[in-house]
Amino acid sequence: MWIAxxxxxxxxxxxxTYEDLTERVWKIAPEIAAENGVDVSIDTMIISFQQNQTxxxxxxx
Numbered sequence: 273m274w275i276a277x278x279x280x281x282x283x284x285x286x287x288x289t290y291e292d293l294t295e296r297v298w299k300i301a302p303e304i305a306a307e308n309g310v311d312v313s314i315d316t317m318i319i320s321f322q323q324n325q326t327x328x329x330x331x332x333x
Contacts, residue, residue, distance in 0.1 A: 276321070282308040294321060 274293040275286045283304045287293035302314045 278319075281305040281310045281312070290321075297321075 273286055273288060274290050275284075276293055276297045277284045278297075278301070281301060281304055283297070283301060285293070285296055285300065287296050297319060301317060301319060302312070305312050305317075
């Protein structure tokens, strides 16, 4: 399960794959931002995706 959270625009969502997650975030981010009163255009929006992993997580794969 992949999770995306962006406190700045009030976004929290999840998807089963990284590719699905990035697609979903780009699809819903502008609407979520607008609903939460954040004035940003999809044309200028920059979204960074970060993966966090511990050594324990890596070994258990």
